[in-house]
Amino acid sequence: MIATLLVDDQQLVRAGLRMLCESTTDIEIVGEAATGAEAVRRAEAARPDVVLMDLRMPGMDGTTATRRILQARPATRVVVLTTFDDDEHLYPALAAGACGFLAKDAAPGELLDAVRQAAAGGSPFSGDVLRRLVGEATRAWTSREPSCGPVKELTGREREVLALVGAGLTNAEIAARIHVGLTTVKTHVASLLRKTGCPTRVHLAVFAVRGGHTPD
Template identity: 80%
Template sequence: MAIGTLLVDDQQLVRAGLRMLCESTEDITVVGEAATGAEAVRLVPGTSPDVVLMDLRMPGMDGTTATRRILADRPATRIVVLTTFDDDDHLYPALAAGACGFLAKDAAPGELLDAVRQAAVGGSPFSGAVLRRLVGQATTAWRAERPAAEAPALTEREREVLALVGAGLSNAEIAARMHVGLTTVKTHVGSLMRKTASPSRVRLAVFAIHHGLA
């Protein structure tokens, strides 16, 4: 079954490019387009997208508010934020609103398609540069929200993986650095998220920094 995707961006040219890219594949289909956050909120019930590609800065209702509203009614929807370097102030609020991934707008076409696929199966796709920016913001916010709890018991290999996640490396980069398979890294990351009660990769990276493990 194809992955139903809703495109949300106030620039028609951007939406057209995203549509062409998504429709060049057999496993991703575009179920709708929205130029504003409010329009996206209205469209979701009728289109039932698996994944929403969400711009952050739009006239009227912004992407963060739209993300929060969509997930309040349909928590199973996966929302991947498309961001530029001018969006830094909006990254952590979008994460707190429930976005599952963040991708730079200048990401390679293959990276964007892979992000849609990862999100659809429960993954948290992040561009490396965006992850590092977001972790910096989230770390500051998290320290203000809660004191550091005692770290759970981790194996030496798990600590190594956690340190690299905290440094902003992707699973593929970690696999290359550690000379192990990608599946092995995914297994370790999944285990770490469970042990640390981290709902996302960003929270896991923040946990590593917060506990001096990165």
């Protein structure tokens, strides 16, 4: 079971998330929190595998809560739930250690898949959120190099996937674009992260953009 903590200051949102997660056989809700400070306490007590984290809450915000949770439990996976007017909070949350970003209006299946991906060590991103993050990160890193190494020993398919990651496509969108399975795309992305030394998918996407890798 994937132990999951729900963090959102709106009770109705938490209730909806709980109902959705409890409809599965592999996701267990181990707690809820309405504030960042409460999220830190709940995470310490419940020891969740995954935290679904709102960013804007009264008192301690989701970014600070994410940082504190991961300082105490680095193995915890934090997936941020965001809205379209949260752009200024996205990059700070990434820097705090969030592993994924999901739009609050994501389809139920996409949210459940994000929890499973995060628990398995992946980095789930909604396509539109990833594109916004890449744009923000590219602007933030204009005057300095991203923390990735030089591209070397990439296959033709890896270069193709790199360009599509840079364009902000999700794994599912890349799979459909190049007519391969989702697992194959995940393998290529993992290989690209390893070969370039980029720590996250967003770093990899910025690396692709700044390196001039564009889709054909």
